Amino acid sequence: MSATTRRGEILQRLHVDGYVEAKVLSRELGVDASTIRRDLDTLVRSGQAERTHGGARPVTGASSEIPYAVKKTERRPEKIAIARRAAQHVADGDTVILDSGSTTYQVALELRHKADLTIITNDLRIGKYVATIPAVRLLVTGGELLGSVFTLVGERAVDFLSDYSADWAFLGADAIDPTAGITNTNTLEVPLKRAIISAAARTVVLADSSKFGHRALAKVAAIDEVETILTDSGLPSDQAEQYGGKVARAIVADD
Numbered sequence: 070m071s072a073t074t075r076r077g078e079i080l081q082r083l084h085v086d087g088y089v090e091a092k093v094l095s096r097e098l099g100v101d102a103s104t105i106r107r108d109l110d111t112l113v114r115s116g117q118a119e120r121t122h123g124g125a126r127p128v129t130g131a132s133s134e135i136p137y138a139v140k141k142t143e144r145r146p147e148k149i150a151i152a153r154r155a156a157q158h159v160a161d162g163d164t165v166i167l168d169s170g171s172t173t174y175q176v177a178l179e180l181r182h183k184a185d186l187t188i189i190t191n192d193l194r195i196g197k198y199v200a201t202i203p204a205v206r207l208l209v210t211g212g213e214l215l216g217s218v219f220t221l222v223g224e225r226a227v228d229f230l231s232d233y234s235a236d237w238a239f240l241g242a243d244a245i246d247p248t249a250g251i252t253n254t255n256t257l258e259v260p261l262k263r264a265i266i267s268a269a270a271r272t273v274v275l276a277d278s279s280k281f282g283h284r285a286l287a288k289v290a291a292i293d294e295v296e297t298i299l300t301d302s303g304l305p306s307d308q309a310e311q312y313g314g315k316v317a318r319a320i321v322a323d324d
Contacts, residue, residue: 076108083118083127090124146321147277147301152176154319155239155273155299161185163236166265167195169220170241172275189233191221191261215257222257230264238269242276244283247311250292252285262289271296278303
């Protein structure tokens with residue numbers, strides 16, 4: 070495991086558990102205690118953690134949103150498989166809304182061979198990439214930047230989307246549960262996600278299998294408000310059945 074991946078894992082545990090213990094990390098990640106101490110010191114210097122006796126905790130008052138630098142390293146094969154399956158829905162000439170996120174970024178990569186697309190996004194990284202694709206019309210919402218995840222949110226972004234109609238929307242989610250529906254950690258993103266759903270004829274939620282069976286803080290939508298929930302083959306079929314036929318599973322390359 071590389072240092073970047075290991076620190077991403079530590080940061081994710083901080084956000085989920087609210088505390089990490091150095092000796093537990095050393096044992097479970099298979100490295101010595103001095104390596105873990107250096108990892109924690111690196112997270113402290115970057116403002117993403119506070120040291121405690123024997124471990125670390127999240128920075129007091131910090132957003133619970135996991136930074137993009139962490140997200141892009143997590144479950145990469147699953148995200149690639151999901152993105153490839155998602156791109157198969159899109160036909161030449163379609164208008165597509167790409168929500169912010171590391172999986173939707175992968176969708177942007179997969180769409181590069183399509184012709185005459187219009188792509189709308191609130192993700193600055195996606196916008197930067199799509200701008201390099203010839204013959205694609207790019208529209209980027211306005212709004213306020215959530216810096217750690219390169220996401221534009223706010224009333225201006227919501228108002229922008231109200232003027233457009235799309236064939237497809239690909240939406241990210243922090244957690245999915247049969248009862249709670251599609252939920253998100255950051256409440257600031259919820260109005261924009263609702264606007265994305267409203268602007269699209271069909272919405273596909275992209276979520277790797279680790280996000281199922283969990284609930285985040287704020288509800289985005291009920292399960293029946295979206296066309297499909299696209300995940301990877303790591304989600305057991307009996308769990309997929311709990312979502313009323315809405316779940317499709319992409320085969321991961323190593324399966």
